[in-house]
Amino acid sequence: MIDPNVFLKTFIKSDIRFFTGVPDSLLKEVCSCFSDQLKDNSHIIATNEGAAISLGIGHYLASSRPALIYLQNSGLGNIINPLISLSHKDIYSIPAILLIGWRGEILESGIQKADEPQHRVQGRITCEQLELLGIKYKIIDASTTNIEEIINDVISESIIESSPIALLVRKNTFSKYKKNLLFQTSKYSLREEIIKSILINTPPETIIVATTGMASREVFETRENLKQNHSKDFLTVGGMGHASQIAAGIAIEQPNRKVLCIDGDGALLMHTGSLAISAGCPNLIHILINNCAHDSVGGQPTKADSINLSKLAKIFGYKITKKVSDINQLTKTLKECKNNKESTFIEVMSSKGSRADLGRPTSTPLQNKVSFMKTLSINV
Numbered sequence: 001m002i003d004p005n006v007f008l009k010t011f012i013k014s015d016i017r018f019f020t021g022v023p024d025s026l027l028k029e030v031c032s033c034f035s036d037q038l039k040d041n042s043h044i045i046a047t048n049e050g051a052a053i054s055l056g057i058g059h060y061l062a063s064s065r066p067a068l069i070y071l072q073n074s075g076l077g078n079i080i081n082p083l084i085s086l087s088h089k090d091i092y093s094i095p096a097i098l099l100i101g102w103r104g105e106i107l108e109s110g111i112q113k114a115d116e117p118q119h120r121v122q123g124r125i126t127c128e129q130l131e132l133l134g135i136k137y138k139i140i141d142a143s144t145t146n147i148e149e150i151i152n153d154v155i156s157e158s159i160i161e162s163s164p165i166a167l168l169v170r171k172n173t174f175s176k177y178k179k180n181l182l183f184q185t186s187k188y189s190l191r192e193e194i195i196k197s198i199l200i201n202t203p204p205e206t207i208i209v210a211t212t213g214m215a216s217r218e219v220f221e222t223r224e225n226l227k228q229n230h231s232k233d234f235l236t237v238g239g240m241g242h243a244s245q246i247a248a249g250i251a252i253e254q255p256n257r258k259v260l261c262i263d264g265d266g267a268l269l270m271h272t273g274s275l276a277i278s279a280g281c282p283n284l285i286h287i288l289i290n291n292c293a294h295d296s297v298g299g300q301p302t303k304a305d306s307i308n309l310s311k312l313a314k315i316f317g318y319k320i321t322k323k324v325s326d327i328n329q330l331t332k333t334l335k336e337c338k339n340n341k342e343s344t345f346i347e348v349m350s351s352k353g354s355r356a357d358l359g360r361p362t363s364t365p366l367q368n369k370v371s372f373m374k375t376l377s378i379n380v
Helices: 004-013 025-037 049-063 073-087 117-132 147-161 191-200 214-226 243-253 265-270 272-278 309-316 327-337 365-375
Strands: 019-021 043-045 067-072 096-101 136-140 164-169 207-210 233-235 259-264 284-290 320-324 344-349
Touching (some): 019 049, 025 096, 049 067, 049 073, 049 096, 096 147, 117 164, 191 214, 191 259, 191 284, 191 327, 214 233, 214 259, 243 265, 243 284, 265 272, 265 284, 284 309, 309 344, 327 344
Parallel strands (some): 067 096, 096 164, 136 164, 207 233, 259 284, 320 344
């Protein structure tokens, strides 16, 4: 396996000065190393992958050195526009090193590694996407022994060709990184406890749209534990940052239904401008569970600790905004919202973390869609 310390030091020796991106579970060890060892002005956790490309472009323009930009392969969709419209060698010709976690990877035997449905789809087309974008790539894994040579070659080629080049990372490529960061305890409830309170204190006819990652998994398991039906829940298992607009689309089409979105701080920050649309939906309750972290992929920090998101929601136009810090406050607020007929935003402070034995939905995304649409009285 590749030592994250060696990986980082090799880039630093080659005068790579700027690291940015969106954390990924396959890259969590090396991302922890970046967060731990790099200064704030040389490592930025971006709000979305396209923004990371733009940060890298700015860095190059000001330093003439390529940036390292990390992401999960699902984020390739978010970087297509800045890569093609800006970085491409036929436009501004901007070099960069893309470090991409390959979820749903294709093994050398041609067999696809088991993964969640959305990752299987993305994993099958990842190499073809890079080829279509004209981005050369090298695949690294746990058996890679010449990583320093590979890194130096990739950097040199990116600079010579003045174009982005990718390192495609298989699962379990990096060894464990021993964090030096101090463990910080939190006075807030865990996300799963908050979700349980939401499901218990929400009228049974309410439609639920849950954001990607742990939140959707916890909604599913909480329903199971409470022996409740799943048919009113849409689990946004992919497409980070888009749950609120799915909820808004439902709320606009069926204005007499109460729609509740369970969102996360990393997801909300990824497409913050969407708040302006959601705020115009009087039948929407937008609940932000804020643990100031990318909790589903390693717990790396977001910028939510320095932003008053409930105040921001008010500025964007939500008629009712609340910020609560415990289950009792949340329960009281949810009861007050039952008869609200104005757009509502509730920020709930949360601790990081989830159960080690947390399961995954046993129904497929397609089954979820069909059941959900039947609840909305739509024939499919």
